[in-house]
Amino acid sequence: MSTGPGAASAPAPISPTTPSARPSSMFSSLRIRNYRLFFIGQVVSNTGTWMQRIAQDWLVLSLTGSSAAVGITTALQFLPMLLFGLYGGVLVDRLPKRPTLLVTQSAMALAGLALAALTLTGHVQVWHVYLAAFFVGLATVVDNPARQSFVSEMVGPGQLQNAVSLNSANFQSARLVGPAVAGLLITGVGTGWAFLLNGLSFVAPLASLLLMRGRELQAVRRAPRGKGQLREGLRYVAGRPELIWPIVLVGFIGTFGFNFPVWLSAFADDVFDGGAGSYSLFNTLMAAGSLVGALLAARRGTARLRLLIVAAAGFGALEIVAALAPSYWLFAVLMVPIGICGLTVNVTANTAVQMGTDPAMRGRVMALFMMVFMGGTPLGAPVVGWITDAYGPRVGFVLGGAVSAAAAITIGLVLARLGGLRLSVGWHHGHPRVRFVARERELAAASA
Numbered sequence: 001m002s003t004g005p006g007a008a009s010a011p012a013p014i015s016p017t018t019p020s021a022r023p024s025s026m027f028s029s030l031r032i033r034n035y036r037l038f039f040i041g042q043v044v045s046n047t048g049t050w051m052q053r054i055a056q057d058w059l060v061l062s063l064t065g066s067s068a069a070v071g072i073t074t075a076l077q078f079l080p081m082l083l084f085g086l087y088g089g090v091l092v093d094r095l096p097k098r099p100t101l102l103v104t105q106s107a108m109a110l111a112g113l114a115l116a117a118l119t120l121t122g123h124v125q126v127w128h129v130y131l132a133a134f135f136v137g138l139a140t141v142v143d144n145p146a147r148q149s150f151v152s153e154m155v156g157p158g159q160l161q162n163a164v165s166l167n168s169a170n171f172q173s174a175r176l177v178g179p180a181v182a183g184l185l186i187t188g189v190g191t192g193w194a195f196l197l198n199g200l201s202f203v204a205p206l207a208s209l210l211l212m213r214g215r216e217l218q219a220v221r222r223a224p225r226g227k228g229q230l231r232e233g234l235r236y237v238a239g240r241p242e243l244i245w246p247i248v249l250v251g252f253i254g255t256f257g258f259n260f261p262v263w264l265s266a267f268a269d270d271v272f273d274g275g276a277g278s279y280s281l282f283n284t285l286m287a288a289g290s291l292v293g294a295l296l297a298a299r300r301g302t303a304r305l306r307l308l309i310v311a312a313a314g315f316g317a318l319e320i321v322a323a324l325a326p327s328y329w330l331f332a333v334l335m336v337p338i339g340i341c342g343l344t345v346n347v348t349a350n351t352a353v354q355m356g357t358d359p360a361m362r363g364r365v366m367a368l369f370m371m372v373f374m375g376g377t378p379l380g381a382p383v384v385g386w387i388t389d390a391y392g393p394r395v396g397f398v399l400g401g402a403v404s405a406a407a408a409i410t411i412g413l414v415l416a417r418l419g420g421l422r423l424s425v426g427w428h429h430g431h432p433r434v435r436f437v438a439r440e441r442e443l444a445a446a447s448a
Contacts, residue, residue, distance in 0.1 A: 026298045029163040034212045035154040041208030042170050045105070048201030050178025051185070052112055055194035056129060058186055059119065063126045073133050080137035081144070081374055088141035089367025090230050093360060097150040098209055098217070104143035105205050111136050112199030119192030144374075145367040152354060152362065153218045161351040162298050168347050169294035175287045233364030241418050242356050243365065245411050246305065246349045247372055249312055252407035253345060255376030256400045257315060259384040260286065263400070266393035272328045282335050289339025296340070297347040308348040309412035315341035316405025323397035346373070 030036050060069050081088075092100065111132045118124040155163045185194045237243045260283070268278035318338045325331040350369065357365045388396030 026162075026295060027166065029155050029159040029166060032155050032159065032216075034216055035151070035159075035163055037208040037211055038150075038154060038205075039166060039170060041205035042167065043174065044201050044204035046171050046174030047178045047181065048112070048198035050174050051182040051194045051201075052115075052198040054179045054182035055186060055191045055198075056115075056133065059124070059191045060126060060129050062191075063124075063129075069126060073129060076130055077133040077137040077140075078374060080134065080141050081371055082379075084138070084141045085145075085367050085371030086230055086233065086364065089145045089233060089364035091142055092145045092149060092363030092367065093233075095146075097146050097153060098212065098214070100142060100146045101150065102206060102209055104139045104146065105202050105209070107139040108136055108143070109199050109202035109206075111139075112195050112202070116192050116196035116199055119190070119195055124192075141367075144370050145363045148350070148354070148366040148370065149359075149362040152359070154212075156218050157355060160355060161347070164351050164354070165294050165298035165347050168343055169291055169298065172287055172291040172294055172343070176284065176291070230364070233361060233368065236358075236361050237365055237368060240356065241415070242305070243353055245415055246308060246352055247369055249308070249407055249411045250345070250349045250369065251372040251376050253312060253315065253342075253404045254373040255380035256384065257319065257404035258342070258376075259381050259396075259400060262381060262385045262388055263393060263397045266388050266396070267331065271393055272331070274328065278328075278332075281332060285332055285335035286339040286342075289336035290343040291339075292336070293340035293343030294347065297344060304348070305352060305415055308345060308352065309408050309415070311341045311344040311348060312408035313405050313412070315345055316401045316403070316408060319401025319404065320398050323394045323401060 030039060056073060060073050063069075115124070115129065115132050118128050151163050151167065152160055182194045185191075185197070237247065264282040264286075265279050268274045268282060272278060274281075315338065318334060318341060322331055322334040322338065325334060353365060353369050354362060384396055384400060387399060
């Protein structure tokens, strides 16, 4: 690791393990007061965010009667990350994280409250929703890498994987609760109240940030203002295989393997004739699997690139199996392990990239990570959607799984070669065993 963002250094050697101290329990990072405050604030805010997502889509559909308009809303919310994500990372590396988050979280709260006021007074129009979605997307450009990199300042390297995993568990829990609460509010009192509660939910993370003890945060040297910092960040990642290849893998999986709105809706309607209830069930089971995956990841104290490759290959293989599932319930049950593997890929790659990055470069690197992961899905969805429409849901789902599995295997072999490893296939206690072994060990055995 370089001593500064501009320091020249040779690429770090590829190791199957990114070192970190093993946490003593699944919730060990919650013992840290600052992170505990942050976690509680995010529980409330994430639930509100999921409420707004559901209410926003329903409002647009109610105003226009057009599914395409709903797609435009989603695209506007992701577009700023795709266009400006790397510049957001440059800003995050220059700015102190806690004040930055106070600004971005306040901006998103204002967007929710503005939509609530327009909706509750009966003056809302579809362009208002478009503008609010784009505004939230702009805030996310800075908020996302700031939140990602701020975690390490709160907990330090020894608890980073545990904290990242608990963040994912937090998000998946909100994904289970938020839409259900939004549905009750929309049918009971109207869409505007869901927006209002989302805007008010930001009081929790803002209060948590204000209550933190600054002296207990890990000191991080910020990047000075200067020219060429975006190019510097890209060169930094490109010169480190332990960073670039996990990001490339996440890019392939995010673009081709995470198009579940396309596939699950098609399977619910066209394959199993189950309607909206089945679509909801499939998503709920996947969210439950993701929550389990996050909690399992929280128990691990290391971010192993080997685990990343295995989870990614398993994710792709399970998608292929699910695509060929002959029965409704087999398909539904497979959503759980798919959720577990997908979440494991995300958490492991996230932690490995953060642990392998100079703190002064972390904002730019995490901005690239999130841009590739989040920005890939809107790019891949039209292609996957066209294939699904033209050749059927099973073919589309198989293709997504095959691309994910092929990317995992290819990148696994690349990382193994860079790390001086080779694939070993043999028998162990009467069972086949496939693993990577060091080439040096093989050469030493041959010369003995």
